[in-house]
Structures are given as C-alpha cells and as structure tokens.
Amino acid sequence: MHKTLLLLGLLLRKPLTGYDIQRIVRAHGALYSDLKKGNVYYLLDRLAVDGYLTVEAQPGARGPRGERLLYALTQRGRARFIELLREVLRTYDTVHTGVDVAMVFLAELTPEEALALLAERRRVVIAQRERIAAEEAAATTQGLLLRLAIDHLRMLTDAELAWVDSAIEQLHAEGWGERQTTHRKAAGTDNLRDERGQPADEE
Amino acid sequence: MHKTLLLLGLLLRKPLTGYDIQRIVRAHGALYSDLKKGNVYYLLDRLAVDGYLTVEAQPGARGPRGERLLYALTQRGRARFIELLREVLRTYDTVHTGVDVAMVFLAELTPEEALALLAERRRVVIAQRERIAAEEAAATTQGLLLRLAIDHLRMLTDAELAWVDSAIEQLHAEGWGERQTTHRKAAGTDNLRDERGQPADEE
DNA sequence: CGCCACATAGTCAGTCTTGACTTTTTAACA
DNA sequence: TGTTAAAAAGTCAAGACTGACTATGTGGCG
Numbered sequence: 357m358h359k360t361l362l363l364l365g366l367l368l369r370k371p372l373t374g375y376d377i378q379r380i381v382r383a384h385g386a387l388y389s390d391l392k393k394g395n396v397y398y399l400l401d402r403l404a405v406d407g408y409l410t411v412e413a414q415p416g417a418r419g420p421r422g423e424r425l426l427y428a429l430t431q432r433g434r435a436r437f438i439e440l441l442r443e444v445l446r447t448y449d450t451v452h453t454g455v456d457v458a459m460v461f462l463a464e465l466t467p468e469e470a471l472a473l474l475a476e477r478r479r480v481v482i483a484q485r486e487r488i489a490a491e492e493a494a495a496t497t498q499g500l501l502l503r504l505a506i507d508h509l510r511m512l513t514d515a516e517l518a519w520v521d522s523a524i525e526q527l528h529a530e531g532w533g534e535r536q537t538t539h540r541k542a543a544g545t546d547n548l549r550d551e552r553g554q555p556a557d558e559e
Numbered sequence: 560m561h562k563t564l565l566l567l568g569l570l571l572r573k574p575l576t577g578y579d580i581q582r583i584v585r586a587h588g589a590l591y592s593d594l595k596k597g598n599v600y601y602l603l604d605r606l607a608v609d610g611y612l613t614v615e616a617q618p619g620a621r622g623p624r625g626e627r628l629l630y631a632l633t634q635r636g637r638a639r640f641i642e643l644l645r646e647v648l649r650t651y652d653t654v655h656t657g658v659d660v661a662m663v664f665l666a667e668l669t670p671e672e673a674l675a676l677l678a679e680r681r682r683v684v685i686a687q688r689e690r691i692a693a694e695e696a697a698a699t700t701q702g703l704l705l706r707l708a709i710d711h712l713r714m715l716t717d718a719e720l721a722w723v724d725s726a727i728e729q730l731h732a733e734g735w736g737e738r739q740t741t742h743r744k745a746a747g748t749d750n751l752r753d754e755r756g757q758p759a760d761e762e
Numbered sequence: 763c764g765c766c767a768c769a770t771a772g773t774c775a776g777t778c779t780t781g782a783c784t785t786t787t788t789a790a791c792a
Numbered sequence: 793t794g795t796t797a798a799a800a801a802g803t804c805a806a807g808a809c810t811g812a813c814t815a816t817g818t819g820g821c822g
Contacts, residue, residue, distance in 0.1 A: 447683065457565045464568075500733055
C-alpha cells in the first residue's frame with residue numbers, strides 16, 4: 357500500500373516515466389529500497405487502469421524497448437494520494453521480520469552455533485546501521501521531513517541491535533555459552549501452545 | 560520465508576493438519592499473526608510437492624470439507640528447517656512499514672492535520688504496545704526463548720513510539736503547531752533527488 | 763569501421779498472499 | 793423436533809511481487 361503511496365507521491369510534482377521513478381528510488385537508497393523494478397511497472401499500469409494516472413507516449417524519446425510511456429496524476433489520483441497518506445500515517449501493525457519466529461526454535465541448534473549466528477546477525481545489523489547513518493547525514497541538508505523519515509529507519513535498526521545484544525547476553529546468563537552444561541534435555545520446554553475454550557478473537 | 564520456517568518448526572514435534580496449525584497460530588497472537596489462513600494451505604501444499612512434507616488422510620476425522628489431511632515432516636523437511644533457521648537468524652534487511660514514505664510527503668497536508676494524524680498514530684502504537692506487553696507477561700512462564708521472541712516485537716514497537724514522539728516534538732519545534740506561521744510556501748523543500756553519475760550499485 | 767562489453771528500459775512466467783466465498787457440523791432454543 | 797445461527801475447515805480467483813530474461817542503444821578500442 358505504501359508502495360502505491362510512493363508512486364503517487366513522486367508523480368505529484370510532474371509526470372514521469374517508469375524509468376524516471378526507478379532512478380529516483382535507487383538514488384534514495386534504503387528509504388525506498390523495497391520497491392523493485394518489476395513492481396513499478398505493474399503498479400503504474402494498475403493505477404492507470406484504475407483511473408488514477410493517465411498514460412501517454414513521451415514525445416521525442418524512445419528507449420531500447422519502443423517508446424517510453426509518461427505517467428501523469430489525474431484528479432482522482434491526487435485524491436487517492438491524500439487518502440493513502442492519511443491511512444498510512446494513522447495505522448500501525450506489528451512488523452514481522454522472522455527472527456522472532458527463529459528465536460522460538462533456537463534450541464534446535466547447538467548453543468555454540470546459535471550464539472555464533474546471533475553474533476553474525478549483530479555484525480550485519482551494525483553494518484546496515486552504518487549505511488543508514490550515512491544516508492541520514494547526507495539528508496540533513498534536504499530538509500526536516502526527509503531526515504525524520506530516515507531517522508525512522510535508523511531507530512528501528514537501533515532497536516534491532518539492542519535486541520540482539522540483549523538476547524546474546526541473556527542466553528549467556530542462562531549458560532548457553534559454557535561447554536556442556538545442562539543443555540541436552542533442558543531445552544525441551546514445550547513451545548507449542550494450543551487454544552482451548554475462548555476463540556481468541558479472530559477478526 | 561519465515562512463514563515456511565514457522566510451518567516446518569511447528570511440525571517438528573508431531574504431524575498436524577492445516578487446521579491444527581491455524582489454531583496454534585491464532586493462540587500465539589501477535590507473534591505469528593502474519594500467517595493467514597489461505598496461505599497456510601498453500602504453503603503446506605507446496606512444501607509437500609517439494610518433498611519436505613508427506614500428506615496422508617487423518618484416520619477417524621472428517622471436517623466440513625471431506626477428510627482432513629495430516630502433514631508430517633520428512634528427513635529433507637527437517638534439513639530444510641535447519642537451513643532456513645540459520646538463514647533467518649543470520650540475515651537482516653531493513654523493515655519497510657511505510658510511515659517513512661508518508662513522512663516525506665507530510666507537507667502535502669495542513670500542519671494541523673499532520674500533527675493530528677501523528678497523534679492518532681501515537682495512540683495506536685501505545686495500544687499495540689500494551690497488547691504485546693500482556694503477551695510477554697503471559698510468556699514468561701513459557702521459557703526464555705519465547706520471551707525473547709516477544710521481546711523483539713515489543714522493542715520494535717517501543718522504537719516506533721519513540722520515533723513518533725520525537726517526530727511530533729521536532730515538528731512542533733519547527734513551528735508546525737502554531738497558527739499560520741511561515742508555512743504556506745516554506746514547506747516546499749524539494750524532496751525529489753535524482754541520481755546522476757555513479758550508477759548507485761544495483762545488485 | 764567492427765566488435766565487445768556494458769547500461770538501458772522493460773517484459774514475463776511463476777510464486778506468494780489475501781479476502782471473500784462455500785459447505786458441513788455443532789449449538790441453541792422455541 | 794425443526795429452524796436458525798454460528799463456528800469449522802477449506803477453496804478459489806484475483807492481486808502483489810520477484811528474479812530471470814530480452815532486446816536495444818552506447819562508448820571504447822584495436
């Protein structure tokens with residue numbers, strides 16, 4: 357949904373071709389990095405079909421594949437943009453990265469390997485944090501809003517790092533680092549919980 | 560990918576039907592909430608086709624739709640599980656919630672509405688934090704790993720809250736709250752940056 | 763100039779994901 | 793006991809997304 361928001365948002369200022377959009381996306385690094393090439397064309401096309409964009413061949417410009425299409429926002433598109441903007445700002449659902457799922461099953465690995473993998477994760481997170489911090493520095497000249505946006509990325513990465521550190525520490529505290537403690541069987545705390553009785557509100 | 564990991568993980572202990580899995584997922588609240596019904600059946604089927612699971616009709620049990628299918632892990636499935644577990648633990652990519660995108664375009668709204676929406680977001684995040692904290696409390700009896708997993712969710716939610724607060728504060732500091740300051744045109748700091756020159760490593 | 767390597771601009775088949783629908787079983791109650 | 797309501801268990805068509813592929817232009821260099 358926020359991918360659509362981004363496309364409409366980029367088209368606010370002036371009409372663009374699919375490739376223009378890709379260049380902008382790429383230039384912004386981590387911020388927009390989840391909008392992939394193929395998806396851009398798909399979404400632009402769908403937005404056009406739904407009447408949010410108009411399409412026309414760009415006059416004097418042909419790419420390797422025939423003539424380039426120029427997409428422009430319609431009035432409905434502008435309205436849709438505002439609508440989406442509100443929607444995205446006001447809602448929040450929990451992010452699901454998957455580490456949490458992995459964590460639940462961590463006892464399936466040897467303590468040594470588990471800790472080694474977490475240590476590797478830690479390094480990866482730090483590297484990513486570095487990259488984002490650099491972007492943030494570059495963005496300070498670009499105005500408050502862009503900086504706040506990148507701030508968001510950085511703060512989430514910081515939180516991830518803090519969590520990994522805390523997890524490693526707690527595992528050590530429980531003896532996961534030591535050679536052969538009470539681990540062979542102590543790990544088997546059953547983590548399959550089943551619901552019985554209350555239907556656990558499904559929407 | 561972590562959805563597959565979860566399915567395989569749940570099947571580690573014993574064979575289950577699709578519906579068994581759904582009950583477990585629902586019972587775990589926020590932790591597994593991104594695995595939806597339809598997807599469960601699709602993924603189980605695909606895993607079976609790929610040889611990671613075996614399927615057989617559960618003996619004395621029929622649901623509303625014919626006989627229920629019981630899925631069991633194969634040796635390959637067990638190996639795949641471990642493989643995925645390692646992969647998920649070791650990698651990290653930035654999460655993309657969309658607020659950051661929305662933030663970039665915040666100047667398209669009036670300062671009043673923007674701040675109101677952020678305030679609403681703040682409330683939503685707090686409510687979600689509450690829900691997760693409750694789950695975390697309930698999970699403390701369930702062992703370290705489950706608690707660490709839910710910790711992860713909570714810490715990310717905390718970070719989101721901290722960000723919203725900081726954003727609101729900074730916007731106020733810039734005069735977004737006051738009635739009619741220099742905003743009609745001052746907001747138009749161009750946030751379309753384009754790449755020129757270096758191809759900005761695309762993998 | 764002819765050839766190679768690379769950048770450009772885009773398509774496409776296949777995969778994942780979802781919400782709305784369907785059919786059967788169970789429960790509740792008049 | 794018959795009727796209605798809700799929950800169980802699952803299907804399905806359509807939408808979103810991706811990576812691999814394609815085909816054209818462009819610059820360098822022998």
